[in-house]
Amino acid sequence: MPKYIFVTGGVVSSVGKGIVAASVGRILQARGYKVTAIKIDPYLNVDSGTMNPYAHGEVFVTDDGGETDLDIGWYERFLDITLSKRNNITTGQVYLEVITKERRGDYLGKCVQIVPHITDEIKRRIRLAAENEGVDIAIVEIGGTAGDIEGQPFLEAARQMRLEEGFENTLFIHVALVPILKATEEFKTKALQHSVNELRRIGIQPDAIVARCEKPIDKATRSKIALFGTLPESAVFCSYDVEHVYEVPLILEEQGMGVFITGRLNLSWRQPRLKEWSDIVASMKNAREEVRIAVCGKYTKLIDSYVSVREALIHAAAYAGAKAIIDWIDTEEFEAYPEKVNLLSRYDGILVPGGFGQRGVEGKINVIKYSRENGIPFLGICFGMQLSVVEYARNVCGLEGANSTEVAADTPHPVIDLLPEQRSLENLGGTMRLGAFEIIIKPGTLAYKLYNTRVTRQRHRHRYEVNPAYWDVLTRAGMVFSGMSEDGRRVEIIELPSHPYFIATQYHAEFVSKPGKPEAAYLGFIRAALNRRKNLENYSRSRNISLPLR
Ligand code: GLN
Numbered sequence: 001m002p003k004y005i006f007v008t009g010g011v012v013s014s015v016g017k018g019i020v021a022a023s024v025g026r027i028l029q030a031r032g033y034k035v036t037a038i039k040i041d042p043y044l045n046v047d048s049g050t051m052n053p054y055a056h057g058e059v060f061v062t063d064d065g066g067e068t069d070l071d072i073g074w075y076e077r078f079l080d081i082t083l084s085k086r087n088n089i090t091t092g093q094v095y096l097e098v099i100t101k102e103r104r105g106d107y108l109g110k111c112v113q114i115v116p117h118i119t120d121e122i123k124r125r126i127r128l129a130a131e132n133e134g135v136d137i138a139i140v141e142i143g144g145t146a147g148d149i150e151g152q153p154f155l156e157a158a159r160q161m162r163l164e165e166g167f168e169n170t171l172f173i174h175v176a177l178v179p180i181l182k183a184t185e186e187f188k189t190k191a192l193q194h195s196v197n198e199l200r201r202i203g204i205q206p207d208a209i210v211a212r213c214e215k216p217i218d219k220a221t222r223s224k225i226a227l228f229g230t231l232p233e234s235a236v237f238c239s240y241d242v243e244h245v246y247e248v249p250l251i252l253e254e255q256g257m258g259v260f261i262t263g264r265l266n267l268s269w270r271q272p273r274l275k276e277w278s279d280i281v282a283s284m285k286n287a288r289e290e291v292r293i294a295v296c297g298k299y300t301k302l303i304d305s306y307v308s309v310r311e312a313l314i315h316a317a318a319y320a321g322a323k324a325i326i327d328w329i330d331t332e333e334f335e336a337y338p339e340k341v342n343l344l345s346r347y348d349g350i351l352v353p354g355g356f357g358q359r360g361v362e363g364k365i366n367v368i369k370y371s372r373e374n375g376i377p378f379l380g381i382c383f384g385m386q387l388s389v390v391e392y393a394r395n396v397c398g399l400e401g402a403n404s405t406e407v408a409a410d411t412p413h414p415v416i417d418l419l420p421e422q423r424s425l426e427n428l429g430g431t432m433r434l435g436a437f438e439i440i441i442k443p444g445t446l447a448y449k450l451y452n453t454r455v456t457r458q459r460h461r462h463r464y465e466v467n468p469a470y471w472d473v474l475t476r477a478g479m480v481f482s483g484m485s486e487d488g489r490r491v492e493i494i495e496l497p498s499h500p501y502f503i504a505t506q507y508h509a510e511f512v513s514k515p516g517k518p519e520a521a522y523l524g525f526i527r528a529a530l531n532r533r534k535n536l537e538n539y540s541r542s543r544n545i546s547l548p549l550r
Helices: 017-029 070-079 091-104 114-132 152-165 190-201 219-229 245-254 257-264 275-286 303-319 338-346 361-374 383-395 446-451 468-476 520-543
Strands: 003-010 035-041 088-090 137-142 170-177 208-213 236-240 289-297 322-330 349-352 378-381 414-418 433-441 455-462 464-466 480-485 491-495 502-505
Touching: 003 017, 003 152, 003 190, 017 035, 017 070, 017 137, 017 170, 017 236, 017 245, 017 257, 035 070, 035 114, 070 245, 070 303, 088 091, 088 114, 091 114, 114 137, 114 152, 137 152, 152 170, 170 190, 190 208, 190 219, 208 219, 208 257, 219 236, 236 245, 245 257, 245 275, 275 303, 289 303, 289 338, 289 361, 289 520, 303 322, 303 520, 322 520, 338 361, 349 361, 349 383, 349 520, 361 378, 361 383, 378 383, 378 520, 383 414, 383 464, 383 468, 383 491, 383 502, 433 446, 433 491, 446 480, 446 491, 446 502, 446 520, 464 468, 464 491, 468 480, 502 520
Parallel strands: 003 137, 003 170, 035 088, 035 137, 170 208, 208 236, 289 322, 289 349, 349 378, 378 502
Antiparallel strands: 414 464, 433 455, 433 480, 480 491, 491 502
């Protein structure tokens, strides 16, 4: 029987609940407990796949093909586990299930209501996700903020679970913002107090409070939060700003979070093992060398749109003993002012991430051309891979006007085209080629050198692919297809042997990267970028010129 830890949020959203939930998991895992994490998103979309990244940040793809909330990514990175789409529960899924049952007649004779039918379905889904994995502890993060209309049925379900599972098997952690007034340097707890009252109004008394604050809270603030929260001071924690989010488990453990939770849930005392984790954190903080990466995409105004890409770069850089300095560049810039693309020479590596639609595409193609022609290490992901093929077709194979049919339906050379099985689809939700598939790597290629294996399993999310009608033209012109789908029908990895490091993948390698366990294509990219940096430094030293400044 798993125990349940519910994590709620207060005052504002995006307060870092996901990181706290993941950190609590890590702290318990460090004591040898088997942990899973579940994210509840109180929106009506069945999954996050139909939302643009500006609406809700990155769409994280699970191994079993779920298009999920980006917090699932944080859980996987912190806990080094593979989660299922079942771990992300939305209002849309819950209502869809209940209404489908109602139409089928499963509730015949009854009036179908939020309590108990919706709340029962919520509890069923939470338990299903936890029990399926046979864990000791399931962490359930309830998205949004206490007091939101949308979140009420989920909080009600959690309240009922306290009764059904028992006091020793359930724990409520409330994470709320504590702002600091600049003028007086004071920690202000009133909003936090109100958010605790919102929880109590529906019958939840938190067992612990995590104050999310720029700086560590002082003793007086901790006592005040404890007093108003009706908690001992030992149940009040602070998650303050740190350089790397991976430090959060360490700072919470230091404040006694592990002792508090295991005591409260009546778990046996075990020595925590966080050495390996703190070594990884140290490798991030102590890295001396810098590696400058330009990520050229279109959702650059909200960094959460590419959170897994950023983290994969950070993991790889730390592993290689470096710090990744990442600039997010909107490729539309390169459409209005194509000569600006020369500014990219100051970077050690260029990455074009996944994406959809027309905006910024010609700019991305300019960027790819620049990296290819100037020997700058390049990594293309999904759309970035498809556009690398478009660029090569146009500028090397001489196929004028080549394009993806996603961008130009009437292109004379559809080098990227819809996957055959996508042609007859009617619905857009959950219908891309999704989830993990095996990729067969060709020996003797750069990909083989990186992965050092013939088979890798990687996650996908796409509708288009390299058109088989153009395989011949592309490969004859020097492009190598170094990874193919298991059935040999799909191109998964392309590379250019004439270039120091030009590799692009149809899959999203970033989704499997973990701190301390970087993904091979990302690690290769960072290493190639570091090499370029060293060569440039040597070159500038020998000629006594200085490197261009950022
Ligand atoms: N838009 C492209 C496709 O659907 C690429 C998708 C992506 O980058 N995730 O195939």
